[in-house]
Amino acid sequence: MPYLSSLEQQGIPTVLINYGEETGKVQHDRTLYGIPHLRHVVASRKSPGGASEADILVEPLLEAMTRPLTDEEKESGMWAPTEPRILFEGTLEEAEEFYNQTENIPGILNAPFSRYTDGLPVVIPTEERVAAMLKGTSHRPDEVITLQRDMKIQGFTSIEQVITRKKGEVIRFMPMYRTATVEQVAVNAVMAGCKPEYFPVVLAIAESGGGTGDGRGGGGAFIVSGPIYKEIGMNVTNFIWGPGNPANKTIGRVGSLLWRNLGGYKETVTTITTLGSPVTNGGFIFAEYAEGLPEGWRGLNEEMGFSKDESIVMPCMPGAWGLGQQNMPGVYRSLQRTGHGAIARFLDVKGIVGPHNYLEYLIKDVWATREGGFTLVMPQQVAQDLCDYGFKSKQEIYEWIWKHSFEPVSKFKMRGAQDFVTNGWLGIEKTSGKLWRELPDDYMVPAGGDDPFESYNILLCNMEETAVARFGGGHGQAFSIDAWR
């Protein structure tokens, strides 16, 4: 929409084609980007498509380009909605009713949608509670959330250029492209049930965009690394993603509230999503147990360029949960301790005591139906076994896995997402530096992501049971929690 806005303002008439269910969002976005009367033509996802769809679209497209403007379409002005700082005054009981109110949204078949919450009841953000939350940071309440350091960002696909972002850049919360103050973030932290000592983590999450993404963020998912996990009591042990731990549960929930309230997410009105994720619904955050790392392995904070003593948060995208070979923890132990069981048979090391390379087993067919990298969350014993086997750093593992993901271009072409990530095969393939469409069918390319470090990640939890969890996605961008203390 910013592109269309700039064209219109330069005197070049434009017409947008959008799909039917996106019309509400188009009407919203055109105001947000300063062209409230942008003309658009609606296509249908349900039409037969092909020539018949083209026949339907041509006339309205050309009409939208040539029909003279109405007086209303020529108008300019200012759109400046405002919100009061004090939203409600009353008893706590009345406030509960107010903050938990819903509205019916036609686009989701008139299902109720919460005005201020993620659908769950919230802690009422009284002035006193918000003031207490603000004691969790040295930053002023009226300070606008900005980037705390320079950073370089790789675009979503490899065909996009690296973007440099500068310290001080105002963070925009999507889909409404809003800004926020420290106090506004504190209001949401109170509502989520956070304690003041959690607040620096919440502010770092806000600096990362607050789980709002490009407007379809879903509330996000986050990994914490560094000593703060101990200070605030995040569970890094058994049931790391289970209920019962206030820090994990309430901080994880914050992203959904920031998306709803700071970003202004409203399904089918300000954003169109698809089905969402059961993994992140309700919040997703966990911390790394760096104390359990084998000698020479670095924690996530150090991997991301911070010191060992600095606490950070890194947004992640935990899709494709559980991908790869399954195993019972006991089978893993049998492999390493006595060389028995299914994995020992698979690795052909029956009767031979470990360490054995469990990764050989884990990656079998892992890219068969899904390309890209993944994150492994493992207990310290599994990490130690890998180290004893010969992996002296996490990076060696990332590279080992990535090298095993190569496959011929002919096979790579059969995957579902590649038209997108290769820009219709018009983009550059990274390992060769050549155009995708010029590569022979037998040229080997990585199905497991463009880059070992970006595509893979290893994190430890403190657990004696030897279960390894894994989900899609590797390293992203990290944000300092300490900068928000």
Add this chain to the structure above:
Amino acid sequence: MAEIYKCLNPTGTQMPVRTSGLAPRLDTLDGKTIHMSICGEQDIWYFLEKKLKTDYPNVNWTVKKRYHIVPLQLSEEERKTTDAVILGVCW
């Protein structure tokens, strides 16, 4: 009597937006340079691009195509010689 509380607003700040009228429309299609900015799903464009070029041969059609959801933009130089833009299906 129950205590009365002042409760704060969790919503973010909407910065003011200066809105503008649309650019004047074309008086005719003949002889004009109209740009097709194709992004996101390509499906409906396969036939639409062909039909526009076939049915309106007096238009100078230009195209930038991208599978990504963010369109490839016209340069400032290209904008000087472009009379109109059709963009779809992502914005």
